[in-house]
Amino acid sequence: MASPSTIEPRQQHIQPVHPNVTVPLPEQPIDRLVRTFARFLHIEATSGVLLMLCTAFAIFMANSAWADSYLMFWKTEVGVSFGSLHFRHSLRHIINDGLMVIFFFVIGLEVKRELAHGALADLRRATLPIAAAVGGMLVPAGIYLAFQYDQPAARGWGIPMATDIAFVVGFLALLGSRVPNSLRVLLLSLAIVDDIGAIIVIAIGYTHELDGRFLMLAAIGIGVVHLFSRIGVRRFPPYIIAGLFAWFAFHESGVHATLTGVILGLMTPAKATIVPDHFHQYLLQTGDLFRGEGWHNEDRRAHKVREVQRLTRETVSPLEYLEATLHPWSSYFIIPIFAMANAGVSLQLANVGDSVAVAVALGLVIGKPLGVLLFCLLTVRLGWAKMPHGLSWRILIAGSFLTGIGFTMALFIDGLAFGEEGLDTAKTGIMVGSAISALLGMTFLMWTLPKHHAPHTAEE
Template sequence: MPKKPKKAPRLPQQPIDRLVGPLRRFLNIEASSGVVLMFCTLVAVVAANSPLSEWYLGLWNTEIGFSFADFEFRHSLKHWINDGLMAIFFFVIGLEVRREVVLGELRDLRQAALPIAAAVGGMVVPAGIYMAMHVGQPSMRGWGVPMATDIAFVVGCLAILGPRVPHNLRILLLSLAIVDDIGAIVVIAIGYTSDLDLSWLVVASVGIVIVHLLMRVGVRRIPVYCAVAAWVWFAVHESGVHATLAGVMLGLMTPARAYLSAGAFRKLLRRVGKIFEGDGWESRRHRADTVRSMQNVTRETISPLEYLETTLHPWTSFVIMPLFALANAGVPLQLTDLNHPIAIAIVVGLVLGKPLGIVLFSWLAIQIGVARLPGDLNWKMLSAAGFLAGIGFTMSLFIAGLAFGEQGLDTAKVGVLAGSAIAVTLGMGLLWRTLPKPVERL
C-alpha cells in the first residue's frame, strides 16, 4: 500500500486557535462559499423588499473616490465593487483558466472536447432562445444574460450530493464552468464594450508589456506587480473596455510552473538544517534576514499561479462575491416582473436552454467522434447536470448590469433569480433521483 503523505508540522496551539479553528474548518468546506453567497442573496432580496429598502438600495449609490488638482475619480460604491473588486474575481478566473489549460483537464484537447462542446452548447442555445424571443427589440441586448453558469453554486450543490457524484461528472461540470467563464469573458469584451478610447488601450498595453518584461528578468516581488496591475486596471477602465478584463489578462499571464525544483529545494533544506544544528543559531547574526530568505525560498517551490490562486480564492469566495451579491441581488420583487418578456426569456434560457444546449452539443460531439462519454456517466446524468448548469447568478447578474444599465435591470434580476432558483431545484432533484445510491455500510 502506498504510504500516506506526512502532515505538515504545526505550531503549538494557542487559545485563539480554539475560536478560529471551527471557522477555518467551515471555510475549507467546498460548499461553504455557495452557502455564504446564498445567505447574502437572501439578505439583499429581503432588505430590498423591507421598510429599509430605500436606505439599502441608496447605500450602494454612495459616491466614493478621490481628487487631485483638476483630476477627479469618483464612482458609486456599487461601481467600485463591480469594476474594482470584481477585477480580482476575474483575475482568479484567469488563473483557473490558465491552470486548466496548462496543467488541468483542458490541456488535452481530446479529453477536453466534451466539456468544451457542452459549454458551447450551454451558451449558444440560451442566447439563441433569448434573441429569438426579442428579435428586433432594444431588449435583445440582454442575449448574454442566460449564457452564464455560476461555478460557486454548482460546486456547492455537488458538495451537498457528496460521494454519489461520479468523479467524471464532477470534472465535466467544473471544466464546463471554466469554459463557460471563458465564454462570458469573450461576451463581455465583444458584446458589451463601446466608445473605445484607443489612447488608454495603448497605455494599458504598455502596462501588460511591462508585466511581461518583469517576469522575463525574474522579478519576484508581488508589490511591484500589484503597482503595475493597478496601472493596467485604471487604463482599461478609462478605455471603455470593462475594467474586469484587466484582471483576466493578468491572470492568464501568470506563470504556471514553479521557479525552484523539488530537488533543489531538498538541497536547500539540508543546508538550512545545518544552520539550526548545535548552538550556532542562537548566536548567529542577522537571523531575521536568514528567516526572510528561507520564507522566500519556500514560496518559490510552488508556482506563482498556485500561490496566488490559493491566497486569493478565499477572498473572492467569502468577501468579493458576497459583497457583489449584496450590492446587485437586491431587487424590489413585483409579480408583474415575472410576466415581463425580459424575465421570461431569461428564465427559459437558463432552465430549458442550458440543459438542451449541453445535451445537444455533447451528443453531436460524440456522434462526429471528437469526444466520448465517460464510462461511469449516462445521458440521464448529463441531462440532470445540464439543469444544474442553469444556475446563472453571479455572471448573469454581472452581464445584466452591463446590458441594461438602470432601465430594465430590475426585471432582468428577477429573471436571473427565478431562473437560477428553478434550475437548482430541478438539477438537484433530478441528480438525486439519477445518481447511484450510496452503498450502506454494514
C-alpha cells in the first residue's frame, strides 16, 4: 500500500466565489450537494413554502387517527434540575418561550438594521410604511373588538394585528420581476414596523403579574450586556451567558421571555470594528508569512489562524454577522418547528362560524388592507409622505391584501391570550383569514401588475 506522500493527487478544481477571486480549496464531492442546497435556501419563496408544508403537516396530523399522540407529543415535559432548583416545561413551552427567543432576536436585528441603514433610517421614506403599519394594526384590532366586546375572548384583540413577513416575501417572489421594487420595499418595511407593534402589544397587553425581584435581575443581565459592549468585549460567549441569565429572569418575572431577544437584537452594534482598508493593510503585512517556507517554519500557526479569523469577522458589524448566521436557523428550523407545535387545529365546520374565528378572519381579510390603505391615503393627502416612484394606488390596493397573512405572530399571540395551546376557533380564523388574504392578494396582483416589469431603478 502506497504511503500518502507517494499517492498521485487527482485533478483538483478551484471553487470560484467571485468573478475575479477564487478560493484555493479543492472541490470535494459534497461541495456540489452543499452548493445546490445553498442555492435552494437562497430562493426567496423557500422559507414560505417550508412554512406552508409544516403547517399542512400539523393540520393533517391534528385531524388524523394519530391526532391524540401528535398533540400529546408537544405536551411532553422536558427540563433540568440543579439541587432544589427545577426547570420543567412542556416541549411546546420550550419552543414558544425558548427557541422563539432566537426568532425575536433576529427581528430585533432586522429592526436595528432598518433603523440604522434601511428604509426606516430616513424619516421621510419611513413615514408611509409606518403609517401603513399603524393603520394595519389598529383597524383589525378594532374589528375584532367590535365582535368580541365585553366577551371573554376579547383578550385576543392582538391576534389579527401582525403581518407574517415570510409568507409575504414568498408570495412576492412567486411573481418575480413583475413586482415593483417600491411595493416590495413598502410591504417589507410595513412588516418590520408590524413586528415592532406586535412586540409592544406582547409587552403591554399580554404581561401577567410582575415579580419585581426577577425584573431587577433581568435589568442586571441587560446591563451586563451593555457593559460588555462599552468595554469592548468582542467574543460571543460572555454575551450568550449574560443573555441567558436575562432570559431566565424575564421568564420568571411575568414579562414574556421572548422580549429578551428583541432587546438584545436592538442593542447589537450596527458598525464594524475594523475598517476594510485597515484589514487590507494587515493582510499585506502578513502576506509574507505564507510565502515559501515561512508558514512551515511558523511555530504559532494555530494562533495566527485564530487571529485572522477574528479580524476577518470584525470587518462586518456584529449585527450583519449575527443576522446572516441566525436568519437561516430562524427561517428554516425555528419557525417550521413552531408551526408544527402550534398550527395543529381540529378542522370542524362549527369552528368556522364561531364568533372568535369570524372576528380574527375579518380582522385579517378586511381590517389589514383597509387600515393600510386608509392610513396611506391620509398620510399622502396631508402631505406627510409621497407615493414611492413606480407604485400606483391600484397596485398598492392589490398588494395590501397580502398584509392579511398573519400566521406566525398571530399564532404566537393566540397562545399568549388563550393559554399555551391557544384556542382552536382563533387558530381556525387565522388559517382561513390568512388563506383568503393570500388568495385575494395574489389574484389582484396578477391581474393588476404588468406582464413584464422594467428592471428596478435606483429611484425605486
